[in-house]
Amino acid sequence: MAQTKSKEEVVQEYRIQSIQEATMRVIARKGMAAATMQEIAEEAGVAKGTIYLYFRDRDELVEKTFERAITELISKVDGAMQMPGTFYEKLRAAFAAKIAFFNDNREFFRLYVSLRLPEGNAQQQRRHRRTCEPQYKSAFDHFAGQLETAMKAEEIRHMDPHRLALFIIESTNAIVLDRVLSEAPPPDEVDVSFMTDLIFDGIRKRS
Amino acid sequence: MAQTKSKEEVVQEYRIQSIQEATMRVIARKGMAAATMQEIAEEAGVAKGTIYLYFRDRDELVEKTFERAITELISKVDGAMQMPGTFYEKLRAAFAAKIAFFNDNREFFRLYVSLRLPEGNAQQQRRHRRTCEPQYKSAFDHFAGQLETAMKAEEIRHMDPHRLALFIIESTNAIVLDRVLSEAPPPDEVDVSFMTDLIFDGIRKRS
DNA sequence: TGGTTCACTGACCGCGCGTTCAGTGACCTG
DNA sequence: CAGGTCACTGAACGCGCGGTCAGTGAACCA
Numbered sequence: 260m261a262q263t264k265s266k267e268e269v270v271q272e273y274r275i276q277s278i279q280e281a282t283m284r285v286i287a288r289k290g291m292a293a294a295t296m297q298e299i300a301e302e303a304g305v306a307k308g309t310i311y312l313y314f315r316d317r318d319e320l321v322e323k324t325f326e327r328a329i330t331e332l333i334s335k336v337d338g339a340m341q342m343p344g345t346f347y348e349k350l351r352a353a354f355a356a357k358i359a360f361f362n363d364n365r366e367f368f369r370l371y372v373s374l375r376l377p378e379g380n381a382q383q384q385r386r387h388r389r390t391c392e393p394q395y396k397s398a399f400d401h402f403a404g405q406l407e408t409a410m411k412a413e414e415i416r417h418m419d420p421h422r423l424a425l426f427i428i429e430s431t432n433a434i435v436l437d438r439v440l441s442e443a444p445p446p447d448e449v450d451v452s453f454m455t456d457l458i459f460d461g462i463r464k465r466s
Numbered sequence: 467m468a469q470t471k472s473k474e475e476v477v478q479e480y481r482i483q484s485i486q487e488a489t490m491r492v493i494a495r496k497g498m499a500a501a502t503m504q505e506i507a508e509e510a511g512v513a514k515g516t517i518y519l520y521f522r523d524r525d526e527l528v529e530k531t532f533e534r535a536i537t538e539l540i541s542k543v544d545g546a547m548q549m550p551g552t553f554y555e556k557l558r559a560a561f562a563a564k565i566a567f568f569n570d571n572r573e574f575f576r577l578y579v580s581l582r583l584p585e586g587n588a589q590q591q592r593r594h595r596r597t598c599e600p601q602y603k604s605a606f607d608h609f610a611g612q613l614e615t616a617m618k619a620e621e622i623r624h625m626d627p628h629r630l631a632l633f634i635i636e637s638t639n640a641i642v643l644d645r646v647l648s649e650a651p652p653p654d655e656v657d658v659s660f661m662t663d664l665i666f667d668g669i670r671k672r673s
Numbered sequence: 674t675g676g677t678t679c680a681c682t683g684a685c686c687g688c689g690c691g692t693t694c695a696g697t698g699a700c701c702t703g
Numbered sequence: 704c705a706g707g708t709c710a711c712t713g714a715a716c717g718c719g720c721g722g723t724c725a726g727t728g729a730a731c732c733a
Contacts, residue, residue, distance in 0.1 A: 270710090290591070292499040296691060306712045308693075317691065347670075384497070415669040422641070422660055423669070429640030430633050437632055453629055461668035462622040462630065463554075477680090503721060513682045515723075524721065 275313050278303045279324040287366035291321070291373050321370075322390050328367045329391075332360050333398045340405060346414040351455045354431060358447050361435050368439045372432070399424055427458060482520050485510045486531040494573035498528070498580045528577075529597050535574045536598075539567050540605045547612060553621040558662045561638060565654050568642050575646045579639070606631055634665060 281303035285294045296317060300307040314320040339352035361368060403424035409415045431454055438444035488510035492501045503524060507514040521527040546559035568575060610631040616622045638661055645651035 267710095274710095293591075295689085297689095307691090308713065309711055311692070312710070384500075413671055415671055416667075418660065418664070418669075422657075423664070425640055425644055426637050426661075426664060430637035432640075433632055433636030434629070450629075453625065454633075457625070457630070457633060457668070459668045459670045460623075461664065461666045462625075463666045464620055464622055474680095481680095502719085504719095514721090515683065516681055518722070519680070 271313070274305070274309075278305070278310055278313060278320070279327060282320060282324045283328070283364075283366035283370065286321075286369050290369055318386055322386070325370050325391055326394070328364060328370065329394055329398075332357070332364075332367075332371075333394070335360055337398075337401070340402075346409045346412075347455065347459060350458070351451060354454050355447065355451045357431060358435060358438070358451060361439055362447070365439050368436060372436065399428065402428065430454070430458070478520070481512070481516075485512070485517055485520060485527070486534060489527060489531045490535070490571075490573035490577065493528075493576050497576055525593055529593070532577050532598055533601070535571060535577065536601055536605075539564070539571075539574075539578075540601070542567055544605075544608070547609075553616045553619075554662065554666060557665070558658060561661050562654065562658045564638060565642060565645065565657060568646055569654070572646050575643060579643065606635065609635065637661070637665070 278299070282294070282299050285299050285302050288294075289298070296307050296310060299320075300310055303310075310320065314323065335356045336353050339356040340349050342349060342352055344352075400421075403420040406415070406423055406427075407420040410417050410420065434450055434454055438450065444450070485506070489501070489506050492506045492509050495501075496505070503514050503517060506527075507517055510517075517527065521530065542563045543560050546563040547556050549556060549559055551559075607628075610627040613622070613630055613634075614627040617624050617627065641657055641661055645657065651657070
């Protein structure tokens with residue numbers, strides 16, 4: 260019974276998970292700055308003090324919650340890009356994965372968008388930069404690398420891969436954000452097609 | 467001397483302006499949530515209490531500061547879109563205007579990006595929605611209308627104009643934001659061309 | 674020049690937050 | 704069943720914020 264999970268460990272993991280899920284829901288409702296420990300505790304159905312048994316402070320709670328979610332997002336999108344097929348098909352699959360992820364994790368978007376411009380005091384911002392940004396940055400560079408490969412394989416036009424990565428990631432973020440904020444977003448397919456076609460072919464009238 | 471500006475009015479306007487400029491600088495440094503009245507007062511070279519002679523509370527200060535800046539941005543971008551020429555030329559001019567504005571108003575970007583996802587308590591968010599969002603929304607709808615006109619004139623492909631407006635505005639925001647955060651952004655021309663060409667022609671390899 | 678005004682100041686207040694820790698009771702153990 | 708353990712609780716604490724207001728002195732007036 261030494262190498263398997265003890266009963267205490269199972270309970271502990273369950274607590275951690277339900278606190279993190281509550282954190283996501285509250286941040287989604289109120290935003291990063293207005294999400295209080297009191298409300299997170301109520302949402303999770305525990306006392307405020309209990310949270311501090313599992314997380315050192317508020318910063319660590321937010322940080323760990325963020326890590327768990329973004330790791331999942333990155334692996335899903337990257338998995339889609341690894342599928343066999345043309346670059347167009349890969350990109351389309353990646354967009355579909357991204358939209359599907361946010362359909363299932365509507366709560367996550369506020370955390371996600373606060374990535375690029377962290378709020379809070381100077382110390383929080385430094386911490387944020389140390390922990391969250393590297394993950395985002397490496398995923399970003401990875402995507403830029405894939406774009407560069409596609410350029411070399413003559414699958415897409417040549418241009419600055421980092422600028423292009425930024426453009427694609429953020430423009431799709433905008434659509435996803437709009438979907439999350441919207442009461443009744445269009446079907447996944449519509450937005451996936453819209454984004455893929457627009458990025459591949461632009462808005463110019465074909466002659 | 468009744469109908470011209472009195473000395474007091476001149477002083478008053480100067481105070482208001484310097485407090486608003488200080489507000490922009492502090493928000494740019496620290497972010498919306500971490501910008502305190504104390505620090506804004508120090509930055510403006512006045513006492514904290516003085517700010518309350520000109521603005522009812524913190525919310526009104528931020529709101530008025532935002533209004534002043536976004537009005538200027540909208541008029542510049544819209545002015546560029548009104549110039550004669552093809553739609554390609556108009557869009558290019560609008561992007562150039564946007565980049566030029568943020569070159570001159572680097573401080574404004576944090577206020578600007580916080581538009582879409584306001585932080586703060588529920589009351590602040592409601593206020594924010596009432597005052598800032600309508601301006602953004604009307605500019606947004608206006609742009610969507612211009613896109614629709616261009617579609618009807620067969621200058622660009624047909625698609626959902628609101629989705630397209632969102633896509634264009636936010637993707638160019640991403641580039642602008644990156645420029646503002648960057649120590650040494652590329653020359654204006656490079657990014658203007660990049661954005662315009664990408665949006666017009668996409669990434670597909672031409673056969 | 675003495676009196677009056679008023680823009681400005683900054684010490685102060687109350688509030689709400691993150692964080693703490695003495696207390697509690699369910700559960701295990703012998 | 705008595706005694707001990709420990710995950711959990713929530714009242715209480717300190718801090719830092721937005722906001723206040725009695726006091727101050729420069730500028731102006733009679």
